[in-house]
Amino acid sequence: VINFAICGFGFMGSTHARCLSGRSDARLCAIADNNLSNLESAEREGNLSMKGPKVRLDGVSLHAELEAILRMPEIDVVDICLPLRLHYDWARRALDAGKHVLLEKPMVLDPAQGKELIDLARTNGRLLMVAHVVRFMPAYRALRGILKDGHRGSLEFLMMQRWAGVPAWGMWKDVEVRQSSGGGLFDLLIHDIDIVHWLLGKPSRIQSSVFAGPVSDHDFVNAVWHYDRGCAAILDGGFAFHSQLPFEARFLARFEKATVAFDSARPGVLNIADGQIVESMALEEDPLDGYRREIEYFIECVHEQRWPDECSPESSLQAVELALSHLPEKRISYR
Numbered sequence: 001v002i003n004f005a006i007c008g009f010g011f012m013g014s015t016h017a018r019c020l021s022g023r024s025d026a027r028l029c030a031i032a033d034n035n036l037s038n039l040e041s042a043e044r045e046g047n048l049s050m051k052g053p054k055v056r057l058d059g060v061s062l063h064a065e066l067e068a069i070l071r072m073p074e075i076d077v078v079d080i081c082l083p084l085r086l087h088y089d090w091a092r093r094a095l096d097a098g099k100h101v102l103l104e105k106p107m108v109l110d111p112a113q114g115k116e117l118i119d120l121a122r123t124n125g126r127l128l129m130v131a132h133v134v135r136f137m138p139a140y141r142a143l144r145g146i147l148k149d150g151h152r153g154s155l156e157f158l159m160m161q162r163w164a165g166v167p168a169w170g171m172w173k174d175v176e177v178r179q180s181s182g183g184g185l186f187d188l189l190i191h192d193i194d195i196v197h198w199l200l201g202k203p204s205r206i207q208s209s210v211f212a213g214p215v216s217d218h219d220f221v222n223a224v225w226h227y228d229r230g231c232a233a234i235l236d237g238g239f240a241f242h243s244q245l246p247f248e249a250r251f252l253a254r255f256e257k258a259t260v261a262f263d264s265a266r267p268g269v270l271n272i273a274d275g276q277i278v279e280s281m282a283l284e285e286d287p288l289d290g291y292r293r294e295i296e297y298f299i300e301c302v303h304e305q306r307w308p309d310e311c312s313p314e315s316s317l318q319a320v321e322l323a324l325s326h327l328p329e330k331r332i333s334y335r
């Protein structure tokens with residue numbers, strides 16, 4: 001059994017805990033969070049509604065900081081679901097102490113820190129994975145399957161969209177946390193940046209326009225990624241909106257022989273249209289599914305001591321570098 005400690009028990013920490021509950025190969029042993037008030041309810045706000053099993057905290061040891069967790073020899077995995085500004089420091093200390101690390105996205109803002117974490121994990125023989133959950137979501141996996149099997153021809157044009165209101169739950173109410181989040185580009189569009197990179201590789205050129213919002217000068221992004229083989233991807237979205245705007249993500253992919261469309265507002269279906277018919281492919285539709293698969297995959301890697309190649313930290317670092325290249329002069333600026 002793989003023993004987890006979740007650090008940061010807010011929206012994402014409690015979501016990861018839900019994914020662990022009921023598993024026989026892994027369990028939640030400890031939590032580190034410096035605001036343990038109201039923890040027992042284990043209900044946290046966020047921009048997705050997660051209706052998974054209720055998290056049971058009996059037998060889970062509760063702490064305010066990381067040191068206590070690092071002193072627990074039985075902990076195998078430190079699962080970091082903290083605000084971005086703490087990612088590097090907590091991940092480094094956990095890897096140094098010989099723990100495997102699952103780290104929420106975005107990995108870091110400074111690529112040198114990301115590289116240091118990867119080197120440390122490799123040197124210490126520990127696993128590091130960044131929780132790029134969209135890679136584990138059924139619709140995006142289906143799109144990759146269609147691209148790889150080639151039956152619909154090559155991909156000519158792809159549009160990825162994702163938007164939400166500016167986060168206003170948990171620590172996001174804290175100005176310093178918001179202002180160190182990387183804004184909509186790094187916090188939200190990083191998902192599509194990672195997915196397009198996973199599907200198509202590095203583009204030869206990125207044309208990007210960024211727009212200011214409540215948090216940063218790049219809370220909304222509209223970008224075109226150009227590929228020499230003649231295909232292009234448009235990435236569009238951010239959280240430059242009022243906080244109660246519901247989250248939505250969608251994509252449109254034109255292959256030579258069909259167009260594939262997905263909209264999170266209709267999570268159970270992928271539409272595949274050609275010149276004659278539109279075929280609806282059924283998908284699992286519970287928003288928790290992607291998170292469950294992501295955590296299951298990491299548990300498998302830990303069991304087998306296998307580097308998480310399906311979602312490698314090297315690719316997560318490249319996503320950060322690609323995100324940076326959407327900015328004029330690669331400079332992050334807050335409002």
Ligand SMILES: NC(=O)c1ccc[n+]([C@@H]2O[C@H](COP(=O)([O-])OP(=O)(O)OC[C@H]3O[C@@H](n4cnc5c(N)ncnc54)[C@H](O)[C@@H]3O)[C@@H](O)[C@H]2O)c1
Nearest residue numbers: 008009010011012033034035081082084104105170171172
């Ligand atoms: N993959 C996704 O779909 C997704 C969605 C939302 C957030 N996230 C990511 O998850 C991470 C956390 O975001 P969230 O929305 O869960 O935030 P949140 O504010 O809901 O939770 C953060 C938690 O960390 C705790 N914390 C903050 N500072 C601490 C400290 N110094 N020591 C100990 N505990 C501390 C807070 O008390 C809080 O419980 C971020 O990296 C965010 O980008 C990912």
